[in-house]
Amino acid sequence: MVIGAGFGRSGTTSLKKALEMLGYGPCYHMQTAMTRFWHCRFWIRARAGEPVDLRKFFRGYNAAVDWPVCEFYREMMQAFPDAKVVLSVRDPERWYDSVLPTLWAIDQVLPWWFPPSVRQMHYDVIWNARFDGEFLDRDKAIAVYRAHVDEVKRTVPPERLLVFDVAEGWQPLCDFLGKPVPSGEPFPRLNDRRFFDRLLLALRIAEWAVPAAFLAGAFAVAYLALK
Numbered sequence: 001m002v003i004g005a006g007f008g009r010s011g012t013t014s015l016k017k018a019l020e021m022l023g024y025g026p027c028y029h030m031q032t033a034m035t036r037f038w039h040c041r042f043w044i045r046a047r048a049g050e051p052v053d054l055r056k057f058f059r060g061y062n063a064a065v066d067w068p069v070c071e072f073y074r075e076m077m078q079a080f081p082d083a084k085v086v087l088s089v090r091d092p093e094r095w096y097d098s099v100l101p102t103l104w105a106i107d108q109v110l111p112w113w114f115p116p117s118v119r120q121m122h123y124d125v126i127w128n129a130r131f132d133g134e135f136l137d138r139d140k141a142i143a144v145y146r147a148h149v150d151e152v153k154r155t156v157p158p159e160r161l162l163v164f165d166v167a168e169g170w171q172p173l174c175d176f177l178g179k180p181v182p183s184g185e186p187f188p189r190l191n192d193r194r195f196f197d198r199l200l201l202a203l204r205i206a207e208w209a210v211p212a213a214f215l216a217g218a219f220a221v222a223y224l225a226l227k
Helices: 012-021 030-035 037-047 069-079 092-109 116-130 138-155 170-177 193-226
Strands: 002-004 084-088 161-164
Touching (some): 030 037, 037 116, 084 138
Parallel strands (some): 002 084
């Protein structure tokens, strides 16, 4: 098991792909939780301090990165004592400028009919827990990011930790994991900003389209009933 301790938007999507190319697939990611709503309830329980079985939950996965995993890297290390930890990092200012119009923005436009467990997980685990409800305070949020990076460096034994910027490419990651550099394969550079832009647009459209479709259906039923 490889545990990703870096916050979301620190190159975790590229890291996920790289780990899978090195044989550590499937790799768990926030995108996994977002498409399996019952996973959100698991993380809500974990944040509330309820007993959860991480080994059972991650059965079938060989790596896990991004939120919500990074919030539980210590518990993950206990559950997987032989695991190695990769702390993905990037410039803190650029990190904040990436999270604000993507992860944060998505939570602000989730329509009322979206599964409530998704929004609750984001707020219980990230916005209200890690950032104390003050993510919009840029300086405080960046200070939280820096503090997390420092904490991981202090907590994880050096022989189990790689502090990694995806801009460094294959070599540091492969050396750390004892894997050969994939021949002829460039390190994945997955900038998923376009994905977030499309998702935001889709959510904004859906916020109005679903109620409109419901009303249209109700009017159609009423019309047929009156005929």
